[in-house]
Amino acid sequence: xxxxxxxxxxxxxxxxxxxxxxxxxxxxxxxxxxxxxxxxxxxxxxxxxxxxxxxxxxxxxxxxxxxxxxxxxxxxxxxxxxxxxxxxxxxxxxxxxxxxxxxxxxxxxxxxxxxxxxxxxxxxxxxxxxxxxxxxxxxxxxxxxxxxxxxxxxxxxxxxxxxxxxxxxxxxxxxxxxxxxxxxxxxxxxxxxxxxxxxxxxxxxxxxxxxxxxxxxxxxxxxxxxxxxxxxxxxxxxxxxxxxxxxxxxxxxxxxxxxxxxxxxxxxxxxxxxxxxxxxxxxxxxxxxxxxxxxxxxxxxxxxxxxxxxxxxxxxxxxxxxxxxxxxxxxxx
Amino acid sequence: xxxxxxxxxxxxxxxxxxxxxxxxxxxxxxxxxxxxxxxxxxxxxxxxxxxxxxxxxxxxxxxxxxxxxxxxxxxxxxxxxxxxxxxxxxxxxxxxxxxxxxxxxxxxxxxxxxxxxxxxxxxxxxxxxxxxxxxxxxxxxxxxxxxxxxxxxxxxxxxxxxxxxxxxxxxxxxxxxxxxxxxxxxxxxxxxxxxxxxxxxxxxxxxxxxxxxxxxxxxxxxxxxxxxxxxxxxxxxxxxxxxxxxxxxxxxxxxxxxxxxxxxxxxxxxxxxxxxxxxxxxxxxxxxxxxxxxxxxxxxxxxxxxxxxxxxxxxxxxxxxxxxx
Amino acid sequence: xxxxxxxxxxxxxxxxxxxxxxxxxxxxxxxxxxxxxxxxxxxxxxxxxxxxxxxxxxxxxxxxxxxxxxxxxxxxxxxxxxxxxxxxxxxxxxxxxxxxxxxxxxxxxxxxxxxxxxxxxxxxxxxxxxxxxxxxxxxxxxxxxxxxxxxxxxxxxxxxxxxxxxxxxxxxxxxxxxxxxxxxxxxxxxxxxxxxxxxxxxxxxxxxxxxxxxxxxxxxxxxxxxxxxxxxxxxxxxxxxxxxxxxxxxxxxxxxxxxxxxxxxxxxxxxxxx
Numbered sequence: 001x002x003x004x005x006x007x008x009x010x011x012x013x014x015x016x017x018x019x020x021x022x023x024x025x026x027x028x029x030x031x032x033x034x035x036x037x038x039x040x041x042x043x044x045x046x047x048x049x050x051x052x053x054x055x056x057x058x059x060x061x062x063x064x065x066x067x068x069x070x071x072x073x074x075x076x077x078x079x080x081x082x083x084x085x086x087x088x089x090x091x092x093x094x095x096x097x098x099x100x101x102x103x104x105x106x107x108x109x110x111x112x113x114x115x116x117x118x119x120x121x122x123x124x125x126x127x128x129x130x131x132x133x134x135x136x137x138x139x140x141x142x143x144x145x146x147x148x149x150x151x152x153x154x155x156x157x158x159x160x161x162x163x164x165x166x167x168x169x170x171x172x173x174x175x176x177x178x179x180x181x182x183x184x185x186x187x188x189x190x191x192x193x194x195x196x197x198x199x200x201x202x203x204x205x206x207x208x209x210x211x212x213x214x215x216x217x218x219x220x221x222x223x224x225x226x227x228x229x230x231x232x233x234x235x236x237x238x239x240x241x242x243x244x245x246x247x248x249x250x251x252x253x254x255x256x257x258x259x260x261x262x263x264x265x266x267x268x269x270x271x272x273x274x275x276x277x278x279x280x281x282x283x284x285x286x287x288x289x290x291x292x293x294x295x296x297x298x299x300x301x302x303x304x305x306x307x308x309x310x311x312x313x314x315x316x317x318x319x320x321x322x323x324x325x326x327x328x329x330x331x332x333x
Numbered sequence: 334x335x336x337x338x339x340x341x342x343x344x345x346x347x348x349x350x351x352x353x354x355x356x357x358x359x360x361x362x363x364x365x366x367x368x369x370x371x372x373x374x375x376x377x378x379x380x381x382x383x384x385x386x387x388x389x390x391x392x393x394x395x396x397x398x399x400x401x402x403x404x405x406x407x408x409x410x411x412x413x414x415x416x417x418x419x420x421x422x423x424x425x426x427x428x429x430x431x432x433x434x435x436x437x438x439x440x441x442x443x444x445x446x447x448x449x450x451x452x453x454x455x456x457x458x459x460x461x462x463x464x465x466x467x468x469x470x471x472x473x474x475x476x477x478x479x480x481x482x483x484x485x486x487x488x489x490x491x492x493x494x495x496x497x498x499x500x501x502x503x504x505x506x507x508x509x510x511x512x513x514x515x516x517x518x519x520x521x522x523x524x525x526x527x528x529x530x531x532x533x534x535x536x537x538x539x540x541x542x543x544x545x546x547x548x549x550x551x552x553x554x555x556x557x558x559x560x561x562x563x564x565x566x567x568x569x570x571x572x573x574x575x576x577x578x579x580x581x582x583x584x585x586x587x588x589x590x591x592x593x594x595x596x597x598x599x600x601x602x603x604x605x606x607x608x609x610x611x612x613x614x615x616x617x618x619x620x621x622x623x624x625x626x627x628x629x630x631x632x633x634x635x636x637x638x639x640x641x642x643x644x645x646x647x648x649x650x651x652x653x654x655x656x657x658x
Numbered sequence: 659x660x661x662x663x664x665x666x667x668x669x670x671x672x673x674x675x676x677x678x679x680x681x682x683x684x685x686x687x688x689x690x691x692x693x694x695x696x697x698x699x700x701x702x703x704x705x706x707x708x709x710x711x712x713x714x715x716x717x718x719x720x721x722x723x724x725x726x727x728x729x730x731x732x733x734x735x736x737x738x739x740x741x742x743x744x745x746x747x748x749x750x751x752x753x754x755x756x757x758x759x760x761x762x763x764x765x766x767x768x769x770x771x772x773x774x775x776x777x778x779x780x781x782x783x784x785x786x787x788x789x790x791x792x793x794x795x796x797x798x799x800x801x802x803x804x805x806x807x808x809x810x811x812x813x814x815x816x817x818x819x820x821x822x823x824x825x826x827x828x829x830x831x832x833x834x835x836x837x838x839x840x841x842x843x844x845x846x847x848x849x850x851x852x853x854x855x856x857x858x859x860x861x862x863x864x865x866x867x868x869x870x871x872x873x874x875x876x877x878x879x880x881x882x883x884x885x886x887x888x889x890x891x892x893x894x895x896x897x898x899x900x901x902x903x904x905x906x907x908x909x910x911x912x913x914x915x916x917x918x919x920x921x922x923x924x925x926x927x928x929x930x931x932x
Contacts, residue, residue, distance in 0.1 A: 087825075099830055360748035613773045
């Protein structure tokens with residue numbers, strides 16, 4: 001269980017500043033997700049916490065202790081890499097035992113911890129195999145198992161699902177969520193560019209942009225009360241509709257935001273548009289309409305209700321769910 | 334991934350972490366034995382050779398040499414008659430003969446090896462039955478030790494019983510048996526022939542490796558366009574494999590400039606093939622002129638050093654792998 | 659037209675194979691001939707007489723020279739590899755000021771003409787009292803085996819994935835542990851190849867062996883063969899020389915053919931820079 005505090009953390013590579021002053025706290029036992037577009041610095045921030053990268057400025061504190069000068073293995077962390085990074089010549093057992101062995105644990109202790117972790121991840125029947133004999137999903141579980149046996153106070157995930165196919169991604173995601181519940185005293189920091197993973201796994205999400213924190217909050221907070229157009233457009237799929245011009249002006253703001261599920265097609269609707277395309281997913285239908293904005297407006301209808309292209313429609317927003325933003329993209333209170 | 338690589342191997346900066354410090358300390362420890370070893374077996378002996386070149390040391394009395402400055406390189410005496418006699422390596426016709434031999438050998442040999450090597454590589458790059466066997470066969474000259482090659486060819490080129498003379502006579506190419514290795518007119522040709530035979534595989538292998546990185550689609554496109562294969566080679570293939578060929582040429586040139594073994598065994602005591610290396614050794618060991626031989630060795634080193642520096646400057650090699658990582 | 663170019667192609671292939679293999683074939687042929695047979699030019703085998711081989715193997719010191727060569731080459735390579743593995747790690751995985759200079763230095767040393775260090779080494783060998791012993795060769799061969807092994811191993815080590823090393827760091831591995839327990843098992847094919855190439859280089863070496871040995875019992879194979887002499891000053895024992903050559907060459911050729919692919923990749927790795 002570790003309380004992590006970042007105080008004005010900065011990181012430059014030569015002349016190029018990647019992290020531009022980040023302040024945040026990660027609560028003990030929390031599952032924190034760093035999310036953002038590529039180049040925003042989320043991986044760098046994770047690596048700073050791990051110690052593989054050193055901060056150019058600022059302080060990193062674990063449970064009040066400054067860890068800037070500690071090597072990774074002394075910080076009590078464990079890391080799951082995107083490419084699993086399993087030792088190819090060692091068996092699953094040896095892979096999972098490696099860190100413990102290096103720290104001098106005796107054989108009995110080693111065996112106990114490894115088998116326990118293996119059982120938790122349901123890979124105990126694979127202990128004598130080599131990584132090349134495993135499937136992608138199994139390898140990822142071994143990588144997670146290797147991290148578990150280290151009994152860390154902080155668990156770090158660097159885009160662990162990126163290398164898996166879609167179906168595997170979903171099942172492994174569920175595994176990770178279950179893991180978090182089982183190990184609820186371990187702080188977990190998770191990096192992803194996929195906002196679905198963020199929404200489903202996180203206790204709190206930190207949205208990063210250009211080396212700075214855009215917003216931190218629970219998934220629901222970010223979804224329902226985004227502080228900026230950036231966060232509004234990043235969280236939630238499909239993207240929140242962001243409208244400028246007249247429609248925004250009517251609500252005295254520069255940009256008006258409304259999610260697709262908060263628009264209703266209605267003959268007496270206030271706004272009008274022409275349907276471009278309908279996406280019928282069976283459970284929902286997304287209607288794309290040209291309403292005079294830069295991008296098509298997306299309207300969600302429940303069930304199987306496509307609208308033919310080129311149809312003229314009228315639709316209205318649910319007033320309670322409107323978001324107003326000023327010219328610089330910040331939320332208007 | 335790029336970030337990862339950058340960090341683990343990034344240059345030191347202020348606020349350097351314990352991890353980086355630990356790694357750099359380890360790196361220094363790891364490099365030390367190698368550096369010491371090279372200082373002992375390479376740097377120190379080189380310094381001593383250069384030192385000896387400034388003395389009149391003899392082999393029989395290694396410790397008793399006196400300093401003669403540049404005397405070994407060039408010195409002159411004015412006789413009472415007013416005539417000036419020049420002595421020293423730079424005034425020694427034998428030295429310049431050796432330089433000429435070495436340069437001739439290098440230029441001709443490396444040119445031939447390059448041309449033949451590229452041809453062989455092109456052949457090996459084509460797909461045909463038995464290609465693996467041909468590649469194995471081509472490796473054989475490279476695998477055979479130089480001394481053994483020299484002896485084998487020495488036997489084949491033997492004037493009395495050699496098979497080369499026999500073949501050439503029966504094919505009507507020559508009218509009488511030639512003493513290939515003894516005759517000064519043919520000795521150099523013999524040496525070049527054996528050297529080309531032995532080292533063409535090396536050039537061929539390097540070129541082949543480069544050829545195999547050229548994507549097949551390139552050739553298929555030229556086939557569809559119906560371009561003349563010779564043009565394809567010169568306009569398309571050659572530019573792509575030029576870097577590898579250049580590397581092979583550099584290595585071979587350096588090896589040719591310092592060549593010793595082949596000449597010593599195949600055409601010993603032949604003025605027509607004496608190279609700088611064999612001449613220097615002769616002086617060092619056979620003639621007891623240790624200082625003089627050291628001067629010749631030093632000059633050879635300088636020649637090679639100039640060549641290497643010129644090549645590095647012109648080629649702008651990326652040695653530390655900076656560009657790659 | 660296609661037929662003509664095909665024939666021309668196979669003709670070329672035939673010529674290449676013939677030129678490559680014939681000298682060795684002829685050496686084998688000659689090695690089985692004795693007496694007057696040698697003094698006739700035979701293109702095809704006429705006799706299968708092992709006399710030359712017995713005389714070579716029975717000669718006091720030829721088998722001894724083979725042992726010398728094996729001993730020297732093995733120790734030289736082993737020594738170089740031990741130093742090279744750790745040096746290669748430092749040069750390929752850790753960035754530090756002066757790394758480029760060290761690499762340049764190593765390259766420069768490998769380009770030294772051996773004659774240029776002969777005087778200095780001669781003095782050193784005498785000073786250390788190792789003249790006419792295998793140690794003179796083992797020490798002096800380092801000047802080319804060490805740069806070569808370092809260079810090739812550095813090239814190979816650069817290719818290992820960074821994340822593997824990072825995982826080991828997180829697990830608490832020191833650089834030494836990383837080298838020995840994570841990298842070495844992955845690199846051993848490269849090490850075998852590098853070792854083999856270095857072994858061949860050491861086996862073939864002539865100048866230092868010629869200069870630093872003074873008696874028949876300490877010679878290496880190349881020197882022994884070069885100095886093989888017959889009963890009288892004018893008689894060159896070609897049959898014996900060919901037999902000796904074959905004995906020495908067959909194992910090397912066999913090794914090279916077996917490890918063909920690895921050798922080619924090792925050679926090209928050692929030569930490809932930047």
